[in-house]
Amino acid sequence: MKILEVKDVVKIFKTKGGDVRALNGVSLDINEGKTVGVVGESGSGKTTLGRLIVGLIDPNKGSISFEQRSIGSKVNIRHPDxxxxxxxxxxxxxxxxxxxxxxxxxxxxxxxxxxxxKSSWNSKLKNVSEKVSLEEEQLSMYPSQLSAGQQQRAGIARALITDPKLIVLDEPTSALDPTARAEILSMLQDVQKDFGVSYIYISHDLSTVRYLTDETAVMYLGEIVEFGETSKIFTRPSHPYSTGLLSSILLPDPDIVMDESLELSGEIPSPINLPKGCFLESRCPLSTKECQDNHPDLIPSDDRLVRCFEVEKMKDIVQPSSKFEDFDKSFDDFMTKRSSSSGQLGN
Incomplete structure (x- = not known):
């Protein structure tokens, strides 16, 4: 069941240098109880998208609906329902x-x-603190007395206490050490099973996206260039940008070597002065005149959505790879070792 629908959303920020187009017609659906990863380089628009969804900022165009009710403004997000x-x-x-x-x-x-x-607060607090493995004595402390991992668990408990249907996770593990990161990811999976909550997981850490998410949206310069099942995108990306992004992934096991893939070159265009054609054209080795002159739509291609004129050529160049089967095993082993090494969640 669809819980969130983002449709043709545009967000423009006014600056002295000109209008920054942070989001360019983004559309995205989130299903109940599922996790969608949003990945891309800094400036891709992933955090802006997250803040729009939770109502911290408003879109210039487009619509956002939650459980079939429009929430495309800070006023609507405060509606009692x-x-x-x-x-x-x-x-x-x-x-x-x-x-x-x-x-x-x-x-x-x-x-x-x-x-x-207020009479119900203590029972709710007890429930969520147990789910995130915070001890009773830690609840009586101040944030500065907790470790970074404990603070993040408290932040997650704060989000859970209202019985949400959807949580936007904006880089929730990037400030944590590897052990705490593994614990938080494992905890998020347990919470989803127990509460049935949906996640939007925004991250530059592709290894955690591969581990945690069901579907992935790859963003570049304010638009989604590829969307589909995470396992399929990671095994065989269909967009040149996705391929370049995945080539930068860092594996927990240094003995596993990634294959070479399409290399992107050149500077990222300015979001103030975007090209009329494909935004990746100046950096893409597959660029053609059509890419220079026309902007591609996000259209179905086999088992996903792709924004590329050369998607058929990509199918010939990028063959299905088993390297992520090795990666999955390596990362699962890594997560297990990290979680078990701490003995209990509390770092």
Whole structure:
């Protein structure tokens, strides 16, 4: 069942140098209980998309619907039927945890805004803190007394306490050490099984995207260039940008060597002065005159959506690869070792 629909969303930021087109007609569906990864380089628009979905900023054009109700503005996101059902977990826990307030009180703070009776707060706090493996004594501490991993668990508990249907996870593990990162990813999977919550997982860490997500949207200069099942995109990318992005992945096991793939060259165009044709044209080894003169649409191609005129040529160049089967085994082993080495979730 579709829980979120983003349709033709445009976001423009006004600057002294000109209009920055952060999002260019983005469309995306999220299904109930599923995880969609959003990947791309810095400036691709992935964080802007996340902030639009949770209502922190408004789109210039397009629509966003949650459970068939429009939420394309900060006013709509506060509607009683929607408020609390969509939550955001920040990259830095300090953005959601007030340093002057004890952790337990900070986790419960969203309940006050929803008008939830205080008599039920303790039971809700106990439930979510157990799910994220926070000890009772840690709830009485201040954020500065917790480790980075514990702070992030508190941030996730704060998001969960309103019983959300959708959580936007914006780089939730990038500030953590490898052990804490493995623990958080494992915990997020357990939470999804228990709560049935959907995730939008925004990250530059492709290894964690491969591990956690069901589908992946690859973004470049404010638009989705490829969307489909994560396993299929990682095994055989159909867009030159996806291929270049995946070639940069860092494997936990240094003995596994990635095959060479299509190489991109040149500078990324300015979002203030985007090309009239394909935004990747000046960097792509498959570029043609059609790519220079026309902008490709995001269209179905076999088992996914791709924004490329040369998608058939890509099928000949990029053959299905088993390297990610080795990668999956390596990363699963890595996650297991990291999680078990800590003995318990608490770092």
């Amino acid at each position: 929607i408020r609390g059902k969509i939550q955001l977990v920040f990259q830095e826990p300090s953005e959601s945890l007030d340093p002057r307030i004890k952790v337990g009180d900070s986790i419960c703070e969203p309940l006050k805004g929803l008008g939830v009776e």
